[in-house]
Amino acid sequence: MSNRAFTLLLIIAGSVILAFNSLVIVRETERAVMLKFGEVVAPDLATGLHIKIPFVNTVRKFDRRILTLDAPTQRFLTIEKKPLDVDFYAKWRVSDTAKFYTATNGEEVRAEGLLAQRINTGLRNKFGERTFHEVVSGERDSLMTDLTRDLNQITVDEFGIELVDVRVKRIDLPAQVSQSVFDRMKSERERExxxxxxxxxxxxxxxxxxxxxxxxxxxxxxxxxxxxxxxxxxxxxxxxxxxxxxxDGEFYAFIRSLTAYKTAFADQGDILILDSESDFFRYLNKGAEK
The missing domain is CATH 1.20.5 (Single alpha-helices involved in coiled-coils or other helix-helix interfaces)
Structure with a gap:
C-alpha cells in the first residue's frame, strides 16, 4: 500500500470517528443535557438527532420514565414515643435536567440517596405528630398524600426531581416490642x-x-x-x-267359673282341698247330675 493510499485511509477513518463523535441520539425514553467543558449549555435536548463538537461538548442522558426508590427499613417514633419499623418506597422522575445534573452529577444512585434522606426526614416529622393508631390505620393515606405534596415542592426546587408518590409497604413494631405486644394480646385472648x-x-x-x-x-x-x-x-x-x-247372669257366672278352673288347675303340682258340694264345683256337679 502506498503512502498516499494509507493517508487517505487515515483521513476516512478519522472522518468517520469525528462524525460518530459529533452525532448524538436522544430516545423517547431519555432526557439529555449538553455540556461545554462541564458547563450546561443545552439544559433539555429534544428527542431526536443532535450535533455536538467533539471533545468540547458532552451529552449526559437520564431516564425519562418513572423510577422506583425502594428504601431500606427505617425506625420512627410516634407522638407517644412508640418505635415503628417502616418499609416504604417512592416513585420519582427527572423534571429539570439542569438542576438534576447540578445537584446529583447525573447519578441516579446519588439522586436516590438525597431523595431517601428527604423522605426519611419527612416521615419522621409526620410520624412524630401522630399517634400509633393514626399512623397504622386512621390517617395513613392522608399522611402519605400530604408528605408527597410537601416533599415534591422541595425536590423539584433543589434536585429537579418530581416526586410522584410515596407509599408505605409495611409498618412493624420492633422485635422486642412485638413480643411484648404479642404476649399481651395472647393474655387478653386467653382471658376472653x-x-x-x-x-x-x-x-x-x-x-x-x-x-x-x-x-x-x-x-x-x-x-x-x-x-x-x-x-x-x-x-x-x-x-x-x-x-x-x-x-245373662248365669252364663257370665259359668264363664267366670271356667276361668277360675283354668287358673286353679294350671300347675299340676298344686294341691287344692275343697268340699265337693261347694260353689266352686257347682257347674261340675251339675254336669255329672245330667
Missing part, C-alpha cells in the same frame, strides 16, 4: 377465652336444668294422662262386664 368458657358452662347448666325440669314435667303429665286413660279403660271394661252380667 376463659370468660367465654365460663359463660358457656353457665348456659350449659341452665339448659341442662331446664331440660331436666321439662323432662320431669313431661313424664309426670304423661303418667297422669296414662292413669286417667287406664282408669277410663277400667271403668269402661267394668261397665261392659256389668252389662254382660246383667244380660
Amino acid at each position: 377465652a376463659r370468660e367465654h368458657r365460663s359463660t358457656g358452662r353457665e348456659l350449659a347448666e341452665k339448659i341442662r336444668a331446664t331440660a331436666d325440669r321439662e323432662r320431669t314435667v313431661i313424664a309426670a303429665n304423661a303418667y297422669r294422662d296414662a292413669e286417667v286413660i287406664r282408669g277410663e279403660g277400667d271403668a269402661q271394661a267394668a261397665k261392659v262386664y256389668a252389662s254382660a252380667y246383667q244380660a
